[in-house]
Amino acid sequence: MSEESGVLTFGSEDNLHKQVLASFLLCDMTEEDLRQNPKFCELLTSLAHRVDKTGLSAPLKTEAKQKLLPQRRLWLQSESIHRALQEMIQDHKIRKHRAGVPPDENMFYETVEKCLLVAQCARQLDPSDTTQMDRPSILGLNPQDVMALMPSEKNMQRMKERVYGVLEEHLKKKCFNFLLYYQPEWENHSDSLNDCKLSNLSAQLDKDKNKVEDLKQSNREKTVLLQRQTQLYLSEMTKCIQLLQSFILETRLKTQTDLDRKKLGYFEGKSELVLETIMSQLVAIKLETYTVDSISTHKEIRKKLESELRACRAEKQSLESKLSSFEILGKEFEALAQQYGKLQEQIEIQKWALKEFTKYNDK
Template sequence: MSADLDSNNIHVSSSLGNSDNLHQQVLASFPLCDITEEDLTQNPQFCKLLATLAQHVNQTGLTVPLKTELEKAEQKLQSQRHHWLRSESLYRGLQEMIQDHCVRKQHASVPADQNMFVETMEKCLLVAQCVKQLDPSSTTNPDQPLVLGLTPQQVMELMPPEKNVQIMKESLPRELEKHLKKKCLSVLSFYQPESENESEGLKTSKLSYLSARLDKEKKSAESLKDTCRENTVLLQRQTQLYLSELIKCIQLLQSLILNNRLKVQTELDRKKLDYFEGKCELLSQKIKLEMVEVQLDTYPTETISAHKKIREKLESERKACQVEKQSLELKLASFEILGKEFETLAEEYYRLRQEIEMKNWALKEFTQYNDM
């Protein structure tokens, strides 16, 4: 076994050295695997393993011995299926003959011999079916009680007379052939509707090769189905490659758009800023101009200059008051830190100051009246 593997490795190595389409060969050997040529290129050892494995298994992943056993099992299953289908077709054909006879009896009179033939066949089928149900097989329990207490021998006693059975057996091939021919003609009419108006001999001639033609078309349909399956796998692989390449292109396009947009956006923002700055400056100058015009329309030039001086003086006083206010607020904040005791002293100090001012005013008034 090791010698075989070594020889296979040598063969694979020679393939790697001599063939440029090893990846395509591996992909063709394993069509059901979800791998791409890029995967094989990135993993050369894995590619060698698949190439070696392809010499021992087929495209479905089965080895040669297992494939042989599977073919034998399929042949055996096909033989048993053919045998069962033949028996089942015969049984259903007989059942259809019985149903057709019942339908004809409802619409018209039926000859006595035909009626006896069908009744005998129906009884024989029913007895045979009951015997088959009552006959114990190797898979059933031998101690299992019989259905309704009946044995196959008791059911066989219900068979029609031997004479009628013999007549039925003699007529059965002919009647069954007529029924099957009728069904075949129905199939031919469905398959080739134009054959409805043809002669009986021509229809019979077409029936002789209808089976071969249907089999040929079936094989053709299966071949087309296999081709469609292979094309589906190939399409899926190509779709994956296409999507991967498309994603790369989209990412590249996004990066280009983002970079260009950032550059353009920066330049656009700078121009907008310059525009708004110029517009703001223009509006400011326009407002100043309007204010000057309003002043000139309202006051003379001397009054305007006086107003400016007054405004400047008031503005300086306002600023001085603002500074004094801030200073007093700071002092007040520092006093508030001392608590309620200092607040009581401050109130007492304020009260004393008021009394002193009142007494000074009274003293001043008194002194003024004395001088008079």
């Protein structure tokens, strides 16, 4: 974007959004806003040819500057002279306390101080267009009452004859001090050369001031651009972080599946190893328990138990055959068997009683 004869010229379409944002720094917009609203972007582009960065049109800014400049210059002149006179009076009081001063010089500065004080009071008492005409006066005084306190005409005349030269000398001294502060390397130059440089000091200050303003404006533009780039950077960083989080989550799930599969294989192998260890321990216990002697003994016991088992089975078979023959006899034999059982119980009881009775008699 270039500026020639007060007309702004935008560059290529790729940089159009950035140039529009740079032309309106006070507007809180982004390039995305301009992309989504192309008509609004065209409106801002057309306005950028007619207004400056602060929003003022060029004719209005020029007119306001032309109207304010003479009044500003007049106020600065009067204010500079007033402050210079006050500084002169203050310097005179300091010199007066440090050492004696001539009577005529003392009278001159007293006259100047009195004139400034009376003029200031008269200005305060003078009802101008910016004050209310019907307001009560201070202590019942008016400007004419205060003006009567002005120094004598003779002292006023002497002061007027001298004040311009003294004021010029004071201002020249201040200018030289400022010149040496602004360019310390000029301190050893001649007075004529310093006078020449002093005449160009105003133009140099204006040039430096414009340079500072340009740097400030450039700094503001860079600050706004940096803020926008920071916002864009943070937005992109947020997207990258979200993408990275999703990638980490997906990778973690895949890795977790592989890890679980490997863990499962590991635990299966470990379980098989534990089972084999248990079986080997069982075999070792059996080997320690069943020695050659114990095995032969167990074989003998087994043979004996098997023979007894065969005898019991034969006896069982015999009893079962007898029981089957008894069952053939029917219910009458069952009644006889029950009666026989009762008789056997009575016999046993009689035997026990006889045994107990015999024990008692022996005692």
